[in-house]
Amino acid sequence: MSSPVLEVRNLVKNFGSVEAVRGIDFSIPSGICFGLLGPNGAGKTTTIEMIEGILTPTSGEILYKGRPRGRAFREEVGIQLQSTELLLLQTVLETLEVFRSLYHRRAPLDELIRICQLQDILDKDNAKISGGQKQRLLLAMALANDPDLIFLDEPTTGLDPQARRHLWDIVGGIKRSGKTLVLTTHYMEEAEILCDVIAIVDAGRIIAMGTPQELLKTYGDGTVITLATDALKDRIPDDFPWTLRRSEAGIAIHTDHPGETLKALVAMGADMNRLLVRAYNLEDLFIELTGRELRP
Ligand SMILES: Nc1ncnc2c1ncn2[C@@H]1O[C@H](COP(=O)(O)OP(=O)(O)OP(=O)(O)O)[C@@H](O)[C@H]1O
Numbered sequence: 254m255s256s257p258v259l260e261v262r263n264l265v266k267n268f269g270s271v272e273a274v275r276g277i278d279f280s281i282p283s284g285i286c287f288g289l290l291g292p293n294g295a296g297k298t299t300t301i302e303m304i305e306g307i308l309t310p311t312s313g314e315i316l317y318k319g320r321p322r323g324r325a326f327r328e329e330v331g332i333q334l335q336s337t338e339l340l341l342l343q344t345v346l347e348t349l350e351v352f353r354s355l356y357h358r359r360a361p362l363d364e365l366i367r368i369c370q371l372q373d374i375l376d377k378d379n380a381k382i383s384g385g386q387k388q389r390l391l392l393a394m395a396l397a398n399d400p401d402l403i404f405l406d407e408p409t410t411g412l413d414p415q416a417r418r419h420l421w422d423i424v425g426g427i428k429r430s431g432k433t434l435v436l437t438t439h440y441m442e443e444a445e446i447l448c449d450v451i452a453i454v455d456a457g458r459i460i461a462m463g464t465p466q467e468l469l470k471t472y473g474d475g476t477v478i479t480l481a482t483d484a485l486k487d488r489i490p491d492d493f494p495w496t497l498r499r500s501e502a503g504i505a506i507h508t509d510h511p512g513e514t515l516k517a518l519v520a521m522g523a524d525m526n527r528l529l530v531r532a533y534n535l536e537d538l539f540i541e542l543t544g545r546e547l548r549p
Pocket residue numbers: 268271272273291292293294295296297298299300439
């Protein structure tokens with residue numbers, strides 16, 4: 254079997270007394286989208302900045318195609334940083350051309366423009382493009398050297414839902430072209446849609462890892478019924494047989510027998526108009542594993 258594109262062994266990063274990354278291990282085969290999912294401050298950016306070579310690890314090992322990172326890594330990797338300042342008086346096209354000229358290996362310009370859907374904004378100054386357009390340009394810049402491995406650090410943070418979905422489509426296309434992607438996000442939905450393998454990161458450690466289906470199977474799938482706290486006439490009895498989670502948003506019940514649970518809720522006088530039945534998802538899993546919400 255060919256060696257993984259990227260392997261990370263016992264990676265640690267301390268900033269003074271802050272233990273940002275506390276021993277992370279993973280291995281990424283070619284052609285997949287690997288996601289680091291976790292709340293703010295979990296250590297996602299620190300982890301990928303160590304791999305990218307922006308930060309020096311306190312300890313641990315990073316291998317690219319089975320070897321320590323060297324020239325090949327620098328030439329074959331594309332990076333979309335979480336925040337990048339663009340030259341405001343340059344146009345989108347000029348920015349792309351300058352960026353492409355920095356590399357020996359270059360993706361064809363028309364392909365970059367087509368993949369990242371920049372056709373309509375090529376003549377616009379960087380100062381005048383929207384958040385979604387800027388993210389698409391940053392993505393095109395990350396693809397400028399036709400990389401084998403691409404890092405995307407929270408590519409859709411701050412975008413409106415429509416721009417977010419647009420970027421998901423583009424990233425999906427890049428994935429289908431056979432590239433290997435590493436993506437960080439604190440959006441469960443984004444990880445579920447784009448990633449083949451997800452590592453859930455909390456407080457500097459990976460607390461669960463697998464395909465979305467494996468994670469849900471291992472840690473509990475089933476159904477979640479949510480309802481407002483005051484949508485029940487009666488009190489929930491102490492011997493209620495299903496897992497209950499209370500929050501400001503209301504009550505969430507995790508059950509493998511939704512029919513029976515619904516019957517029990519109806520018997521307690523539940524207002525059916527204020528009740529939602531949905532599949533258990535990765536956000537539920539995260540809350541069950543850590544006791545905290547994924548998003549702040
Ligand atoms: N340069 C630094 N100096 C000191 N502490 C830092 C530094 N960079 C990050 N940290 C701390 O390390 C921890 C992990 O931060 P990191 O940015 O890696 O998290 P993250 O999961 O990427 O969060 P976000 O989703 O907000 O980007 C946090 O407690 C953060 O405050």
